[in-house]
Amino acid sequence: xxxxxxxxxxxxxxxxxxxxxxxxxxxxxxxxxxxxxxxxxxxxxxxxxxxxxxxxxxxxxxxxxxxxxxxxxxxxxxxxxxxxxxxxxxxxxxxxxxxxxxxxxxxxxxxxxxxxxxxxxxxxxxxxxxxxxxxxxxxxxxxxxxxxxxxxxxxxxxxxxxxxxxxxxxxxxxxxxxxxxxxxxxxxxxxxxxxxxxxxxxxxxxxxxxxxxxxxxxxxxxxxxxxxxxxxxxxxxxxxxxxxxxxxxxxxxxxxxxxxxxxxxxxxxxxxxxxxxxxxxxxxxxxxxxxxxxxxxxxxxxxxxxxxxxxxxxxxxxxxxxxxxxxxxxxxxxxxxxxxxxxxxxxxxxxxxxxxxxxxxxxxxxxxxxxxxxxxxxxxxxxxxxxxxxxxxxxxxxxxxxxxxxxxxxxxxxxxxxxxxxxxxxxxxxxxxxxxxxxxxxxxxxxxxxxxxxxxxxxxxxxxxxxxxxxxxxxxxxxxxxxxxxxxxxxxxxxxxxxxxxxxxxxxxxxxxxxxxxx
Amino acid sequence: xxxxxxxxxxxxxxxxxxxxxxxxxxxxxxxxxxxxxxxxxxxxxxxxxxxxxxxxxxxxxxxxxxxxxxxxxxxxxxxxxxxxxxxxxxxxxxxxxxxxxxxxxxxxxxxxxxxxxxxxxxxxxxxxxxxxxxxxxxxxxxxxxxxxxxxxxxxxxxxxxxxxxxxxxxxxxxxxxxxxxxxxxxxxxxxxxxxxxxxxxxxxxxxxxxxxxxxxxxxxxxxxxxxxxxxxxxxxxxxxxxxxxxxxxxxxxxxxxxxxxxxxxxxxxxxxxxxxxxxxxxxxxxxxxxxxxxxxxxxxxxxxxxxxxxxxxxxxxxxxxxxxxxxxxxxxxxxxxxxxxxxxxxxxxxxxxxxxxxxx
Numbered sequence: 001x002x003x004x005x006x007x008x009x010x011x012x013x014x015x016x017x018x019x020x021x022x023x024x025x026x027x028x029x030x031x032x033x034x035x036x037x038x039x040x041x042x043x044x045x046x047x048x049x050x051x052x053x054x055x056x057x058x059x060x061x062x063x064x065x066x067x068x069x070x071x072x073x074x075x076x077x078x079x080x081x082x083x084x085x086x087x088x089x090x091x092x093x094x095x096x097x098x099x100x101x102x103x104x105x106x107x108x109x110x111x112x113x114x115x116x117x118x119x120x121x122x123x124x125x126x127x128x129x130x131x132x133x134x135x136x137x138x139x140x141x142x143x144x145x146x147x148x149x150x151x152x153x154x155x156x157x158x159x160x161x162x163x164x165x166x167x168x169x170x171x172x173x174x175x176x177x178x179x180x181x182x183x184x185x186x187x188x189x190x191x192x193x194x195x196x197x198x199x200x201x202x203x204x205x206x207x208x209x210x211x212x213x214x215x216x217x218x219x220x221x222x223x224x225x226x227x228x229x230x231x232x233x234x235x236x237x238x239x240x241x242x243x244x245x246x247x248x249x250x251x252x253x254x255x256x257x258x259x260x261x262x263x264x265x266x267x268x269x270x271x272x273x274x275x276x277x278x279x280x281x282x283x284x285x286x287x288x289x290x291x292x293x294x295x296x297x298x299x300x301x302x303x304x305x306x307x308x309x310x311x312x313x314x315x316x317x318x319x320x321x322x323x324x325x326x327x328x329x330x331x332x333x334x335x336x337x338x339x340x341x342x343x344x345x346x347x348x349x350x351x352x353x354x355x356x357x358x359x360x361x362x363x364x365x366x367x368x369x370x371x372x373x374x375x376x377x378x379x380x381x382x383x384x385x386x387x388x389x390x391x392x393x394x395x396x397x398x399x400x401x402x403x404x405x406x407x408x409x410x411x412x413x414x415x416x417x418x419x420x421x422x423x424x425x426x427x428x429x430x431x432x433x434x435x436x437x438x439x440x441x442x443x444x445x446x447x448x449x450x451x452x453x454x455x456x457x458x459x460x461x462x463x464x465x466x467x468x469x470x471x472x473x474x475x476x477x478x479x480x481x482x483x484x485x486x487x488x489x490x491x492x493x494x495x496x497x498x499x500x501x502x503x504x505x506x507x508x509x510x511x512x513x514x515x516x517x518x519x
Numbered sequence: 520x521x522x523x524x525x526x527x528x529x530x531x532x533x534x535x536x537x538x539x540x541x542x543x544x545x546x547x548x549x550x551x552x553x554x555x556x557x558x559x560x561x562x563x564x565x566x567x568x569x570x571x572x573x574x575x576x577x578x579x580x581x582x583x584x585x586x587x588x589x590x591x592x593x594x595x596x597x598x599x600x601x602x603x604x605x606x607x608x609x610x611x612x613x614x615x616x617x618x619x620x621x622x623x624x625x626x627x628x629x630x631x632x633x634x635x636x637x638x639x640x641x642x643x644x645x646x647x648x649x650x651x652x653x654x655x656x657x658x659x660x661x662x663x664x665x666x667x668x669x670x671x672x673x674x675x676x677x678x679x680x681x682x683x684x685x686x687x688x689x690x691x692x693x694x695x696x697x698x699x700x701x702x703x704x705x706x707x708x709x710x711x712x713x714x715x716x717x718x719x720x721x722x723x724x725x726x727x728x729x730x731x732x733x734x735x736x737x738x739x740x741x742x743x744x745x746x747x748x749x750x751x752x753x754x755x756x757x758x759x760x761x762x763x764x765x766x767x768x769x770x771x772x773x774x775x776x777x778x779x780x781x782x783x784x785x786x787x788x789x790x791x792x793x794x795x796x797x798x799x800x801x802x803x804x805x806x807x808x809x810x811x812x813x814x815x816x817x818x819x820x821x822x823x824x825x826x827x828x829x830x831x832x833x834x835x836x837x838x839x840x841x842x843x844x845x846x847x848x849x850x851x852x853x854x855x856x857x858x859x860x861x862x863x864x865x866x867x868x869x870x871x872x873x874x875x876x877x878x879x
Contacts, residue, residue, distance in 0.1 A: 060718035060719070060721075061689075243806045273573040273574055273807075274573070274745065274747070274789050274790060275786065275789045275802055276573075276802075277789070277791075278801065278803075279802045281791065281800055282799055282800055282802065285799070300718060303790065303791045304791050306792055307800065340720065341720060344722065344723040345719055345748060346722075346748030346749045346751065347748055347751065348747040348748045348751050348775065350751040350772045350775050351776075352751075356723060358720075358724055358727055359720045359724070362691065401674055408675065409678070435677055436677075439669070439676075
């Protein structure tokens, strides 16, 4: 049986944590003078990403997956919570610190049509991050038998400056330079570096690079073009001369220009055809192996996620509903939402015979999420109050739809005339409750108890008191799912967590539970 | 939906829509683009025919040609034939077409937000169709509009009918568009990527809805998509398009179990998840070419792993893949598979010249 867990114990897999997200929230439209009702795009999310792994983030549109990705690399400001990169909380960074840190985390956008500037050549596009960050700052390491200091234009001491890699290694023995090594990615040959020694105790090592920055940057762009499978002559072409797949390669080259450790891939293949999609996925995998990248892969295409990701987080309405190892999660989903989402993917096999869970309706508005479990309004496995355990499926669905209609109505914007009509007690488009009642409950035999409550709710609606009506229905037909946010429960040996009340001991586990509609 | 009809009953029935040698070209200053280049297929009542292909393969132009919606500089070339219920459509005037569009053949487009007018209420837009084709007005039309919205599963329809498209969610909008398409009880529904802009859970709802509607109304559906998963689920028969041509046509199970054309094989292999044991996805190298000259060769040859010399010289015709499979055709010089390769090439050559003669 599953047990409730503390936040720290979520990590079980081996390897070092690169990104740690704690109770992250991103709200939009908050903090006006009048009390506002913000859009809760990301609403309290916890997870970790290990160095070198690919974490998938899936969910329907509007569930907050892109916002989460953008918040991680500080393209959006977090409302609360923390994002730790190697232990540093990046939500606190600003100014130069933030700019320096940005080299480390880059993004590849969904639509290569709109994320590349049409008026720049491909070379300029890929070079832009290099120019912005005044690349390169050449990091020098001196391996010497005496104390040394390092000096030079555009040169930094890699031993003391954070975030600078050792690009040039100088070996000093007995007062003279015995060896100079350069790193390939820097586009420097041995001959491009001049090293001079001055004075002693400490000896000053003067490093001079004879190649201009411009030359180095151009060489770097050519190398990047080659890395992503484009040709050097593409440097001078414009984005419109490329196909969708090639444009996405340009976007990837730009993201890799500053040698980031972490890349957020926001639906990188959604706009591409299947055969091209496969090429880009292969490329991304190759690059990860080559440069040891860590990916956050955002997608709504679950078969792509299954192919490329090590672990997957399933999001719904700003919450992570389930998080675990990919294969395990796909083969045996524990959370009711994951289960429904997976069953909705059409399989490219006409003979496949699967039980599909078709969810009713659409996700609620993130401005007004349910107070309890975010999935409660559509969940086919929602916990019912004890006395309605044996109610037949049609009646239950009718009641759920009734509640949904009322919620939708409260959300619908009312025009001025409608508000005036409402005040005067006149008939508005919202008031014909009898018709809805007939439509929903017309063919169903309601027990007296149920009917009484439905009628009471209807009376509230007739008085233009939708909130009252919702309260009546919630008190009678609601359960823990409506009232309390579920905790995260560990549901497998590999540390998979799922966000559902059914993992509590007193209820049937979601994967053992037969939905009422199938009884 | 799939496999409801067996092959035997299929051939007995007269087709509702019969497309024969359809050619649609766009004439630009620079070049002539043969977006649809001599395709033939048919659709019967109650049947769903899928058309699948990558972007630029001519799927949507096919649909628009049938609907008579090809605008200048494009035009349906002479020698093309589209028969709907025995009537030839290519000869119709714009006015005659207009009475047919919407009432006998209706279309559902990819993006519901662009096919709905933002300044009219959803009810108004459904009523417009009712007024034009069924001469219904006023309260009667409103009643009918509400019934239609209920039929496509929109709750609280009497309120929804007075709302504007922006007040609907994506899936809801697509339902409204389907309601509009059904307003005049069409016999053929053309769905051009109807679920591509939607999430999987909503896609599942829309596919289920189309399935129910088809059963209720004995609709013929032409379903265009690039998603092999969706095609497998909805269609009875599949046509695979590549660069303006149908390269393979087969019943759905047959196509997925035993794809014959190298392009279909490549397409199925590149779907992630179809090859769970391999680390790398197999790909089709290169991009879809633009069909800007008459095909005297195989357009897939530059990307084809099985290409041989004749492929660049002889244009493959759609032929049965072997003697036993009359309803499985492929346009590839490797077929028919029960004769030698030289014979097959000759057969394709002969067929090609016959077609040219008949076209003259």
